[in-house]
Amino acid sequence: xxxxxxxxxxxxxxxxxxxxxxxxxxxxxxWVAVDSLLTALPFPLxxxxxxxxxRDSDKQRFALSADxxxxxANQGHSLPVDLALPSVAPPGVLYHGTIExxxxxxxxxxxxxxxxHHVHLSATLDTAQQVGSRxxxxxILAIAAEGMAAAGHIFFRSENGVWLTDHVPPQFLxxxxx
Ligand code: HQG
Numbered sequence: 001x002x003x004x005x006x007x008x009x010x011x012x013x014x015x016x017x018x019x020x021x022x023x024x025x026x027x028x029x030x031w032v033a034v035d036s037l038l039t040a041l042p043f044p045l046x047x048x049x050x051x052x053x054x055r056d057s058d059k060q061r062f063a064l065s066a067d068x069x070x071x072x073a074n075q076g077h078s079l080p081v082d083l084a085l086p087s088v089a090p091p092g093v094l095y096h097g098t099i100e101x102x103x104x105x106x107x108x109x110x111x112x113x114x115x116x117h118h119v120h121l122s123a124t125l126d127t128a129q130q131v132g133s134r135x136x137x138x139x140i141l142a143i144a145a146e147g148m149a150a151a152g153h154i155f156f157r158s159e160n161g162v163w164l165t166d167h168v169p170p171q172f173l174x175x176x177x178x
Contacts, residue, residue, distance in 0.1 A: 002043050008053050010041070012061055015073040030072040030081035034064070037071060060160035075158035078115045085156040085164070090145035094121040094163050095176070097132025098139050103175075106141070111168035118156070118164035121145070125176070140176040148172050 002010075014037070019026050022040040026032050038045055045053075047068075054062045054071070064071050075083070096111055096119070111119045121143055122128045132138025148168065149155060156164040 004053060004056065007043065007045065007049075008057055008061070010043075011053065012073060012076070014041075015062065015071070016077045017079060019079070026072070026079065026081055028082055029084055030077060030079075031065065031070040032072065034069055034071050059162075063159050074160045075118075075120075075162050075164065077117055083156075083158070085158065087154045088157050090149055090155040090163060090165075091123060092144075092146045094123060094143045094145040095125050095128035096121050096141045096143060096168070096173075097128035097130065098141065099132060099136045100139055101136075103139060106173070107170055110170045110173065111141075111143075113166065118166060119168055121163040121165065121168075123161065123163060138177065142174045142176050143168055144172045144174070 014022055014024065015026070015030070015032070019032065022042065024032050024036060024040050034047065034050065038047070038050060050071070051064070051068075054064055061073055061076070062071055063074050072081075072083075077083075098106065113119050120131070122131065125140060128140050129138050132140060145155065145163070148165070153165055153167075158164060
C-alpha cells in the first residue's frame with residue numbers, strides 16, 4: 001500500500017518530469033485534467049484523496065485550478081512548461097542551501113539551474129538550510145537579490161513561495177556558513 005508521501009512523490013514525477021510515464025500530456029502551462037490524471041494513476045485515488053494530497057503537501061507543490069478540474073505542479077519542472085508567472089521585485093536578500101563539494105564550481109560559475117527551469121532560492125535561512133540538508137551538511141549562501149534586480153536580473157515567485165531566477169553570477173553570492 002502506498003503512503004500519501006509515496007503518492008505525492010509520484011504526482012511530482014508525473015506533473016514535473018514524466019507525464020508520458022502514465023500516458024498523459026501537460027498543456028503549455030503545465031496543467032492536466034484531474035479526471036485524466038485520476039484515471040491514469042497506477043494506484044487508486046479519488047477526487048477527495050487528490051484534494052487532500054494537494055492540501056497536505058508540505059511544500060504546497062501542487063495547484064488545482066479555481067474550478068478544481070485541472071492540476072499542475074507549482075514549480076520544479078524539467079519539462080518545457082510556461083508557468084506564466086509574473087516577474088516580482090525580490091527582497092534585499094535571498095538564500096540558497098547547497099553543500100561543500102559544489103562550492104568550488106559555484107564560486108566560478110555562480111548558481112546554475114541544471115535540469116530545472118530556474119535556480120531555486122528561498123526567502124528564509126531556515127528553508128535554505130532544509131534544502132541544503134537534502135544532500136549533506138548544508139552550506140548557506142546569501143544572494144544580493146536587490147542588487148541583481150538592479151542589474152537587470154528577473155525574479156519570479158512560485159505559488160508556493162519559492163524564488164526563481166535564471167542564473168546567479170558569483171559576484172552576488174556571499175557565504176553565510178562558516
Ligand atoms: C547546485 C526541492 C555545482 C545547487 C528543494 C544544488 C528546493 C551547483 C544542485 C528545490 C552549481 C541543484 C530545488 C554550480 C548550483 N556548480 N553545483 N555552478 N549551481 N549547484 O535539486 O536548489 O522537493 O536542482 O546548489 O526543497 O537543491 O523538489 O536544486 O545543490 O526547493 O519540491 O546544484 O527542490 O524541492 O539541485 O533544490 P536541485 P535545489 P522539491
